[in-house]
Amino acid sequence: MDSDLIVQILFAAVKTGTPLLFIALGEVICEKSGVLNLGQEGMMLMGAVVGFLAAYGTGSAGLGVLSAMLMGCVMSLIFAVLVLHLGANQVATGLALTIFGTGLSAFIGSGVVGQTIQGFQPIAVPLLSDIPYLGKILFSHDILVYASFTMTFVLMFVVNKTRIGLTLKAVGENPHAANAIGIKVLRVRYLAVMFGGVMAGISGAYMSLVYTPMWVENMTAGRGWIALALVVFASWRVGRIMLGAYLFGLASIMHLVLQGLGWSISPNLLAMLPYVATVVVMVIISADKFKEKLLAPRSLGKPFDPRQMA
Amino acid sequence: MKLKSLLVSLGLLAGASFVQAEEPLKVGFVYVGPVGDLGWSYEHDRGRKGIEEYFGDKVKTTYVENVPEGADAERVITQLAKAGNDLIFTTSFGFMNPTVKVAKRFPNVKFEHATGYKLSKNLGTYVLRTYEGRYISGVAAGMMTKTNTIGYIGSFPIPEVIRDINAAYMGAKSVNPDVKMKIVWANTWYDPGKETDAANALMDQGVDVMLQHTDSPAPLIAAEKRGLRAIGQASDQSKFAPNAHIFSVRDDWAPYYIKRVQAVMDGKWDSKDFWGGFHEDMLSLASINPNLPKDVRTKIDATLASIKSGEFKPFTGPIKDNKGNIAVPANHSLTDQELAQVNWYVEGITDEIPR
Numbered sequence: 001m002d003s004d005l006i007v008q009i010l011f012a013a014v015k016t017g018t019p020l021l022f023i024a025l026g027e028v029i030c031e032k033s034g035v036l037n038l039g040q041e042g043m044m045l046m047g048a049v050v051g052f053l054a055a056y057g058t059g060s061a062g063l064g065v066l067s068a069m070l071m072g073c074v075m076s077l078i079f080a081v082l083v084l085h086l087g088a089n090q091v092a093t094g095l096a097l098t099i100f101g102t103g104l105s106a107f108i109g110s111g112v113v114g115q116t117i118q119g120f121q122p123i124a125v126p127l128l129s130d131i132p133y134l135g136k137i138l139f140s141h142d143i144l145v146y147a148s149f150t151m152t153f154v155l156m157f158v159v160n161k162t163r164i165g166l167t168l169k170a171v172g173e174n175p176h177a178a179n180a181i182g183i184k185v186l187r188v189r190y191l192a193v194m195f196g197g198v199m200a201g202i203s204g205a206y207m208s209l210v211y212t213p214m215w216v217e218n219m220t221a222g223r224g225w226i227a228l229a230l231v232v233f234a235s236w237r238v239g240r241i242m243l244g245a246y247l248f249g250l251a252s253i254m255h256l257v258l259q260g261l262g263w264s265i266s267p268n269l270l271a272m273l274p275y276v277a278t279v280v281v282m283v284i285i286s287a288d289k290f291k292e293k294l295l296a297p298r299s300l301g302k303p304f305d306p307r308q309m310a
Numbered sequence: 311m312k313l314k315s316l317l318v319s320l321g322l323l324a325g326a327s328f329v330q331a332e333e334p335l336k337v338g339f340v341y342v343g344p345v346g347d348l349g350w351s352y353e354h355d356r357g358r359k360g361i362e363e364y365f366g367d368k369v370k371t372t373y374v375e376n377v378p379e380g381a382d383a384e385r386v387i388t389q390l391a392k393a394g395n396d397l398i399f400t401t402s403f404g405f406m407n408p409t410v411k412v413a414k415r416f417p418n419v420k421f422e423h424a425t426g427y428k429l430s431k432n433l434g435t436y437v438l439r440t441y442e443g444r445y446i447s448g449v450a451a452g453m454m455t456k457t458n459t460i461g462y463i464g465s466f467p468i469p470e471v472i473r474d475i476n477a478a479y480m481g482a483k484s485v486n487p488d489v490k491m492k493i494v495w496a497n498t499w500y501d502p503g504k505e506t507d508a509a510n511a512l513m514d515q516g517v518d519v520m521l522q523h524t525d526s527p528a529p530l531i532a533a534e535k536r537g538l539r540a541i542g543q544a545s546d547q548s549k550f551a552p553n554a555h556i557f558s559v560r561d562d563w564a565p566y567y568i569k570r571v572q573a574v575m576d577g578k579w580d581s582k583d584f585w586g587g588f589h590e591d592m593l594s595l596a597s598i599n600p601n602l603p604k605d606v607r608t609k610i611d612a613t614l615a616s617i618k619s620g621e622f623k624p625f626t627g628p629i630k631d632n633k634g635n636i637a638v639p640a641n642h643s644l645t646d647q648e649l650a651q652v653n654w655y656v657e658g659i660t661d662e663i664p665r
Contacts, residue, residue: 008514016507106346113346116531116550212502212528214550217344218376219526221501252504256511259494260461262661 003133009250009257010137014145017249019044019206019220021148023227024234024241025155026199031231032159033192034172034299035083038094041224042101043075043197047204049109052215056112061120065144065205072201073194075101080193084186087303098224106217119213120144144206151199156238168192172297175304185304200224229275236296335575337361338395339373340386342402343500349525349544350499351375353561354401354424356545360564361571369571379404384411391416397574399424399567402499403468409433420579422570425470427650429581436566439587440470441477441649443559444521445624446595446613447541448481450556451489451519453606454539458488461517463508463524464495467664471523473652477624478521479659485609492517493661502528513538519556530554548597557610560596585646588618625649630657 023040030037047068055064079097082088120142129139138149159165167188170178175185207223208215226248234240251273339358343351358371372395377386383405390398391412397420400409406426413421413433421433429435451460460482464471475493482489492515496508505524509532512520520540522529527550533540534551542548542558566586573579586592595614598607616622627638631654638644644652655663 005514012507012510012514016503019503106344110346114348114549207503212506212526212531214502214527214531216348216502216526217346218500219502221498221503223503253507253511256494256496256504256508257514259661260492260511260515260517262492 007133007136009253012253013246013250014137015141016253017245018145018148019203019211019223020227020230020248021152021242021245022206023200023203023224024230024245025151025238026196027227028231028236028238028241029155030192030196031300032168032172032236032297033189034175034297034302035189035193036090036094036301037079037193037196038091038228039075039079039097039101040200040227041220041222042098043072043200044204044220044224045105045218046075046101047072047201048208048220049105049215051205052208053112055117055209056115061209064209065202068201068205069198072197076193076197080190083303084189087305090301102218109215112215117213119209142210144210152238152242159238172299175299179306334368334370335571336395337369337371337571338390338398339371340377340383340390340400340405341373341375342377342379342404343525345375347500347525348527348547353545354563357563357567361567364568365571384408387412391419395419397571403470420574429583431581434581434584436584438561438592439585440559441474441624442587442617443593444474444477445481445617446610447521447559448478449485449613450606450610451521451541452482452486453609454556455489455519457516457518458486459490459492459516459518461512461520462491462493463505463520463522463529464493465499465523466497467495469650469652472663473649474523476652476656479656480624483658491659495664496524498524500525502526505529506532509533546596555597555599556602557598558596560594562592562594565591583646588614589620631655632657632659
């Protein structure tokens with residue numbers, strides 16, 4: 001395996017990991033507030049189809065992404081009203097959101113099946129892209145990849161170093177205590193859920209505008225579900241989400257590249273790798289002495305009713 | 311259309327049966343992908359619409375799309391049988407065992423399974439000779455490659471796919487003795503993202519013309535982006551990649567579906583293992599790119615003509631497998647039954663078949 005090929009592989013891993021990174025970043029913020037949204041796949045599909053429709057209609061990929069973000073936000077609002085205001089079961093509502101999004105996206109996208117658009121083109125970052133190897137791997141992508149880098153670092157800072165991050169974690173850990181010190185729990189949760197929706201929208205737009213610039217039914221093919229596994233894999237830490245997304249990307253690329261090189265490893269075995277990795281991490285972090293480090297928000301999945309005390 | 315299929319499945323769930331004035335023949339379809347995949351399932355649905363167009367009010371068709379292979383399929387097929395369908399087409403290899411099981415329980419319903427090999431009294435099978443199209447694809451790829459390396463994105467290592475890989479390679483070899491083929495298994499019939507990754511992995515490794523046995527046009531788009539070439543599969547995929555696209559091998563199921571529906575109406579249906587290709591108009595070359603060099607175009611046309619007339623059969627011996635054994639003896643063409651069991655690569659393919 002020569003160095004060119006390795007660079008190509010790592011470049012592809014970043015690209016493959018990007019939609020996972022976006023959607024998992026959104027989900028981790030949502031979960032940190034104590035809300036589990038299994039509707040990721042549906043929101044992502046809606047983002048993909050609306051992003052494509054907008055870009056196709058206006059000729060602007062930028063408007064496509066904006067529309068996808070808006071659509072993701074609308075989808076998450078439906079979810080938020082149901083689970084936060086009406087106290088619906090989060091798991092069931094999330095699943096319903098996915099089924100709804102899958103069907104609706106197929107329905108509204110049926111008119112543009114088979115159309116193609118000019119998606120985002122790669123932009124080499126001046127200076128940085130001249131760094132040997134790393135320049136190609138990290139700095140010769142399209143603008144959304146750079147946005148995902150930025151978003152990761154901004155979120156790491158916000159969650160770990162700011163008052164906003166503290167508030168978010170307080171609501172996810174113990175909403176009653178947070179409520180008692182005057183935090184508006186529902187408002188925080190609404191915002192977190194909406195942020196998750198916006199990110200799922202971008203993630204979908206990345207699929208339909210950059211990755212495979214087209215719309216076909218169900219084109220996200222389960223990436224929304226992988227994002228949920230990624231959050232657990234990263235044990236609810238933002239920085240690890242990035243690492244995990246690229247590892248998932250790398251594993252799925254390697255599985256294809258090694259075959260082309262004629263390595264006689266069963267492709268089924270390789271296809272399994274990312275999931276095996278998740279299970280292994282789950283087992284390790286679930287062991288007693290690591291339990292404290294498993295940062296699952298304590299109120300994850302539980303509805304909050306300010307009239308009841310913890 | 312979506313709404314209709316939703317209503318139909320709701321109807322199935324409720325076990326409702328609709329009473330009609332003059333009892334049209336009810337025909338059900340089970341698809342593995344979405345009808346909007348622009349590939350395999352899309353073409354089967356075009357076949358279904360072909361029936362409706364041909365028979366009008368005399369038939370009533372239903373389809374269920376996106377059905378996972380396995381236990382879910384059995385449930386869906388059972389529901390279609392219970393809903394009073396007289397003839398049910400199940401259109402993916404992985405539906406074979408579920409179809410066999412359900413067929414046993416509903417002896418009065420006729421079943422037809424695409425690409426399988428198990429028959430019973432009320433279960434027939436039908437297969438496209440896609441390998442004929444792959445052979446011509448190989449010829450085109452072998453002439454168009456500048457790196458002498460062509461690529462193939464496989465779905466699952468089943469006889470149908472392995473057969474087509476062999477045909478493609480033999481086609482390429484017949485015009486370019488130095489040609490090599492790289493094979494990547496995507497382990498999916500349909501995942502545009504993964505198909506893109508597979509295409510890029512191949513192109514990173516020097517492949518400049520690609521064939522695929524997965525269903526979305528994603529590999530063509532990936533080839534278009536890099537200025538390389540690819541061949542469309544199942545449906546006309548030219549609009550996705552106006553420059554990269556060499557041609558698409560298009561499936562056309564309508565002629566067969568119409569024939570079988572007619573047979574049920576006439577009470578003449580019997581269980582068969584039917585194979586159709588260019589000769590039966592169930593395959594065609596769609597949108598051959600006008601930018602091909604003249605000699606390539608001439609060769610494509612000539613190969614098509616000789617296959618269509620039946621004069622040339624790709625699997626005619628002597629053919630050796632890649633372990634050096636004689637796979638097809640001289641002067642023998644593989645019978646359909648033998649074709650259904652191809653589980654070896656032809657000489658010159660250096661890979662191993664995944665087990």
